[in-house]
Amino acid sequence: MSRVYVIAELGINHQGSLDMAKRLIDAAKQAGADAVKFQKRTVEAVYSAEELARPRESVFGSTNGDLKRGLEFSWQDYEEIDAYCRAVVIQWSGSAWDVASVEFLAAWGVPWLKVPSALLTDLGLLAAYRETGIPLWVSTGMSTMDEIDAAVQMTSPAVVMQCHAAYPSPIEEVGLRVIQTFQARYPGVSIGYSSHTVSPWPCLMAVCLGAEVVEAHLTLDRSLWGSDQSASLEPAAFGKLVEEIRTFERAKGDGVKRVWPSEEAARAKLRKVTA
Numbered sequence: 001m002s003r004v005y006v007i008a009e010l011g012i013n014h015q016g017s018l019d020m021a022k023r024l025i026d027a028a029k030q031a032g033a034d035a036v037k038f039q040k041r042t043v044e045a046v047y048s049a050e051e052l053a054r055p056r057e058s059v060f061g062s063t064n065g066d067l068k069r070g071l072e073f074s075w076q077d078y079e080e081i082d083a084y085c086r087a088v089v090i091q092w093s094g095s096a097w098d099v100a101s102v103e104f105l106a107a108w109g110v111p112w113l114k115v116p117s118a119l120l121t122d123l124g125l126l127a128a129y130r131e132t133g134i135p136l137w138v139s140t141g142m143s144t145m146d147e148i149d150a151a152v153q154m155t156s157p158a159v160v161m162q163c164h165a166a167y168p169s170p171i172e173e174v175g176l177r178v179i180q181t182f183q184a185r186y187p188g189v190s191i192g193y194s195s196h197t198v199s200p201w202p203c204l205m206a207v208c209l210g211a212e213v214v215e216a217h218l219t220l221d222r223s224l225w226g227s228d229q230s231a232s233l234e235p236a237a238f239g240k241l242v243e244e245i246r247t248f249e250r251a252k253g254d255g256v257k258r259v260w261p262s263e264e265a266a267r268a269k270l271r272k273v274t275a
Contacts (some may be wrong), residue, residue, distance in 0.1 A: 001190060002206050007215035008033040008238065009194075011228045016060070016071045020220070025092075028218055032252035037114065037215065038081075040101040043068045054184050059225075061169040075104070075261035080147065082108060095139075099128040106132040114215075116195075117141030117165045120151050130155050137213065139194050141165030146260050152186060161192040162206070168231035171194045176202060179209045196231045198222075200207075200241035207245050216241065236257050 008028035014021035028036045043052065043065065052065030060070030073081065085092045093110040096102040097119060105113060114137040119125050121143075129136055136155050140148050141163035152160060162178045163169075175199060182191045192213030193206035203214040217232035233241065259267065 002213045003249060004211070005035070005192075005213045006033045006214065006242055006245065007035045007037050008218040009037045009215050009232075010219055011037070011039050012071045013217065013219045013226055013228055013232060014038075015224070015226060018073070018077055018080055021073075023216060023220060025081075025084055025088060025090060027238070029088045029090045030234055030248070031218075031239035033090065033218075033238070035093060035111075036085065036218075038073070038092065038094040039092045039097065039116070040105055041068070041072060041097040042100045043072060045098040047099060058150075076237045078108065082194070096125075096129075099125060102128045102132060110134065112137050114139060114156075114161075115151070115155070117143060117163050121147050123154070126151060126154050131237060135159075137161060137192065139163045141194070141196075149185075152189070157189060159192045160186055161194045161213065161215070162211075163194040164196060167196050167228060168198045168273065171197060171199070171202070174202050176206055176209055179206055179211050183210055197261055198231065198233075200233055200237045201242055204244050204248065207248055214245070 008031065010021065010024050014024055025036055037062035047068060052063065052068065054064040054263040056063060056064040056067055058067040081092065091111055092103050093112055093114065095114045095116040096105050097116065112135045113129055113132065115126065115129055117139040120138065120140065137157040137159040138151055138155060138157040139161045142165040146202040158181050162175060162182060164174050179193060181190050190208060193203060193211040194215040196217065200216065203216055206214055213229050214237065217228055218238050219229045219234060220230050222232060222234055
């Protein structure tokens with residue numbers, strides 16, 4: 001890739017509100033992100049009846065099913081999301097947690113699809129992803145190298161992303177050098193990093209190690225309700241992250257040592273040459 005591709009993961013931080021989703025899209029665009037990402041589930045396919053019936057208080061009702069259904073956007077909702085992203089000029093895509101959701105997202109002609117870490121070993125779902133023909137980005141949290149190798153062989157992904165699946169991730173477990181391990185192990189595949197840390201800087205460090213795609217969760221306020229808010233970056237931190245990634249891209253150079261025209265005056269004035 002000619003430049004690092006930055007994803008603002010919105011996940012469920014929109015709280016099931018289209019208005020909040022649009023505010024998050026605005027924040028992502030203002031921060032300089034290239035894309036926003038959602039998560040799509042067919043609730044009855046992903047969760048058991050017992051899990052859906054489990055008591056859980058939320059703004060949507062008194063069961064876990066009420067919460068899970070309340071966080072999902074419909075086709076009509078995605079019509080608004082798609083139109084809004086087109087208007088502000090930012091890409092969008094998602095992670096699908098079941099076959100019907102893969103087909104749902106693929107129908108929108110998204111530029112890529114991301115396999116979530118939790119489903120890396122779901123062979124039926126991986127087959128559905130592969131059959132879309134859309135470039136696949138694979139997240140590798142909570143996975144062994146054997147599991148990752150098998151998923152890569154099956155899906156031929158465009159991007160393999162280092163990830164730690166705890167929310168938030170302990171900084172000493174992030175494992176950024178795995179980026180280099182993946183680079184050596186999967187030649188010809190772009191390597192990325194999906195962050196769940198409370199700091200923006202592991203994403204920048206990942207870029208310095210060669211990550212071509214980075215993803216971080218975005219929230220309007222880390223104190224809002226929701227399981228992902230505490231592992232997300234607020235707009236100012238996200239914007240600073242993107243700014244410093246672009247600074248690194250300008251500063252890294254091409255590896256060729258040269259004397260630049262801006263150095264000539266100092267060279268003429270200060271350089272001492274002895275016989």
